[in-house]
Amino acid sequence: MPDKPKTKPQRKLRTYQTSLGFYDQAVAAPSMKAALEAWGASSNLFHQGVAKETDDPDVVAATMASPGVVLRRPVGSDDPFTENAQLPTDLADDEAKPKRRPKRKPKAESKKRPVRTAHKISRKADDEAARKAAAAFEKEERRREAERRKEEAAHAKARARRDKAVAAAEAALEEARRVHAARIEAIEAERAAIDERAEAEQTRWDKQRRKLEDALRRARE
Structure with missing residues (x-):
């Protein structure tokens, strides 16, 4: 028969506050490390x-x-923990008043049953609850990891x-x-050409002017 695939052992969960x-x-x-990560501490x-x-x-x-999942309740209260706790509205009054201590619930009377049988049933129920809780925790971890990967992909896309x-x-710009x-190079070339033409025109005019002035002076003699 083919070997059954090995399953990853589930870690026992504890409650931190x-x-x-x-x-x-x-x-x-x-x-504790996982709790700190969940709290974002x-x-x-x-x-x-x-x-x-x-x-x-x-x-x-x-x-x-x-x-x-991080559950909350107003600080110092004995309200039940919920996922969407309301912000306390009487913060100033609470600071002036002494903090209320959580009421202790009376211990429930244990039902009479054979000690060994009750212990086995309780242990079996605890193990089953622990397995379910561990599986739910790992599912929540996978969900958070998927959200992180989705955010990272969105950031990478935006960066690209x-x-x-x-x-x-x-x-x-380049x-x-x-x-x-x-x-600018073309304009400078045109400017150089104009300057050259202007200089040539000035040279021509200077020669012509001198020649004409000489002719005028001879005519007056």
Whole structure:
């Protein structure tokens, strides 16, 4: 039987959270580096102490439903994370008021079931959810990469058009300079010819004038 093609192992996703500007932000990613890239951070927010991995069940559930997508909520609030969070309208009041702490949800009473069976079911469900989340994250990564390639192609096309226009303008300028230089050369040649003719005429006239003046002087004697 032919060997089955090897599939690329999927990375386990974790939920990371930070605060940037007016929003708390969260994302499901396989690593801190991937989270920073998704946030568009220019520095390591984890080293700065403003980003962390979170195990809040509500935040984890929201991010795992949309792996790789950055979710937001107004900073300091306990609102649910969403993809299109509204900008807070009471920023000034919020600065004057103490920050509210997220309400802790009471722990749900665990249903009675055999410990071993419950553990197996929970682990199987977690593995299945992790696989789905990892696949969704990789799909989102491919989408972002396709968008980047599309933007790069558009930029390259625009750059090629610009280079072509610049080359055409430079060629037109060079041709205009050549025509101008040729015309100036022709004018200078015509001017030299006129000067030569004028000099010849002046020489002829000087000879004729002297001859006529001599004749006039002899006539008066």
